[in-house]
Amino acid sequence: MTTVTQQLDIAKIRRDFPILNETINGKPLVYLDNAATTQKPRQVLDALTGYYEHYNANIHRGIHHLAEKATSAFEASRRRIQAFLNARLSEEIIFTYGSTDGINLVAQAYGRAFLKAGDEIIISTMEHHSNIVPWQMLCEEKGCILKVIPISEEGELRMEEYEKLLSERTKFVSVVHVSNALGTINPVAQIVEKAHAVGAKVLLDGAQASSHLSIDVQALDCDFYVFSLHKLYGPTGMGVLYGKKELLDAMPPYRGGGEMIKEVTFEKTTYNELPYKFEAGTPNIADVVAARTALDYVDELGKEAIAEHEHQLLRYATDALEAIEGLRIIGRAKEKIGVLSFVMEGIHHQDIGVLLDQQGIAIRTGHHCTQPMMQRFGIPGTSRASFSVYNTMEEVDSLVRGLHKVKKMLG
Template sequence: MQYQARENMISETYTIPQLDMGQIRSDFPILDQIVNGKPLVYFDNAATTQKPRQVIEALAGYYERTNANIHRGIHHLAEKATAEFEASRRRIQNFINARLPEEVIFTYGTTDGINLVAQSYGRTFLQEGDEIIISTMEHHSNIVPWQMLCEEKGCVLRIIPINDAGELLMDEYEKMLSEKTKFVSVVHVSNALGTINPVAEIIKKAHEVGAKVLIDGAQATSHIDIDVQALDCDFYAFSLHKLYGPTGMGVLYGKEAILNAMPPYRGGGEMIKEVTFEKTTYNELPYKFEAGTPNIADVVAAKTAINYVENLGKEAIADYEHHLLRYATEALSSIEGLKIVGTAKEKVSVISFLMDGIHHQDIGVLLDQQGIAIRTGHHCTQPLMHRFGIPGTSRASFAVYNTTEEIDHLVAGLLKVKKMLG
């Protein structure tokens, strides 16, 4: 009853967004199951979101009715598969407001996209002594490729610090910028803290000194409207599996002129125009960066995931998830000895926390026994954990199909954990 009272208290000062939660939850078949004798509560959405029935059916339907290799065949199935594949490219172009479909490169995920830029653009245009700026809150996928490049090319990696709330110190960032700055690569939304970074300002300041900018959008696309032209970023990378879509499929957006100037990242079929033993000429955009047979089925199903999100409405989803964040923040803060790590003013629906005297892994194990799935550990952000002086956190991350009732289950589960181990 106390949690219902909290709901009523919040609703007095905050209009709870209205979505048809019964219909939404019925769209996700994986949610309708029992784990360890309890109804599944899935709060690991920052790792991967679950897939609606529509996406699952689109994936199965491709293999049942369309399966063929693309861009090469002239038979019916090949042409049908090619049309569906390229329709997804145009759908994603519209979703992020890219200027051209050719600026949408299909990758195997955010990590693959960042590596493509580091290995192609970085190797070609960066030189010894050039400076690359990233931030303290980066995922390892946006740290390691740049470290590898710096070791190879003799570049210098610089790090934007953060405050105790988990927000970038923008004054320090501006001090770092100079004529030596050639590249900036920062996360749009922190996977560990939920912080929304001021990427438009970061991009503007970097461009003033002539630097190019990549935005890691892995955690942003399911929560925030993305307009790459308005942001004016040079590159934007994200994965579809965090956007209710298939795994193993991602997108790298790049400005046409920059992509045209970059050499191919991989060699093989599809990315070539003509091959002889003496010389190979490369294909045009976007194909010169898409060597080999791509992940066709998942690309085809990706547009169904985007359609699902846009049919619900990005604004309605964002409002609802903000409601979940507010509710969960208050509910978790009421637990004595629980500390939230990451209290930025601008956040998405991610909460990392610590509990006095209880290891985060033990929390995850005991919650799983109650059917509650969270993430524990350093979340592939070890330098960020070092900044806070901790080995890791417990993380609950919410999606459009989650409910306040599930948050109540989380609170009750944590109280049980505290009683057992606290």
């Protein structure tokens, strides 16, 4: 068995996650569905309950003690996320309800204001539906043209084809930093550079990248970046949109209501400054506050140490699954995070998931909200095991034994 990195005490880390003590169908939980959502450490759970128990109040407008304390914690999370992304300014951080919400905000606010009929938008074959549908909706409304970067059999972007798609008509490029279905790490710095060379703006979907890779939006020079905290050991229903200040300033508000205004009369409304212009209504205060704790937890463990542990899990699991006769891994990119998508000859992916669940093993099955990509590979879906910092080699062994049982029963 491969030795995991000595920098992390995995047994100690696992004790931080109460849900890992659960049993499923009388078996210890083996949770391998981290690309869908990660589990939450006790520290994050305590931050959530701590807010509600000790300083629950609405923010920004109140002058009493609880409101000021809640506001301070809320804005501290914004500054923490600014540092996490290495954004230039805290007002470049917009709180959303997740990556999907952030992409929709940019498509509607930037797209409606600055794109016109005949303008071209480029996405890729490996996009999540959340980075396809909003652009299709915009194209239908504005008459823009959607172009798609193809991918190779290994699950890598065909960058030579991307370069052919770029032209003076290209006005926006929106691509995933890391594929949720394949684990492929895309060459996003190169994508941004080539898009900027023709004058196009770029959004990067970092939903899968945020918990595995170090992200520096200034170094990447992307115009927009989105991610969700629930894939980063944080709460659900809370996400982030980073945008360059000059672009956010120029964009009209996406939603109207309280907080995003300076002055309202029946004749005219004056909008608030950044970042509040895009944060209408009472926000998801508790989850924003707990997001800071999640990022602190990651920093304490160390992104490099987490990545090394997950990489060793991926290598160990890849070798083990390849030894199973009739199993084929989908996505063999040279640069990957800890995601393994696979198919088994003659066995439906849903049946694999059900039988593994009976053994206490949680994986994801289906098209993973990437139907066009599944069509590219000529399959209806895959079984997907995805790893996180608290997973172990022993859990990979459990997965392998479980798949052998599946093969024996259905193969």
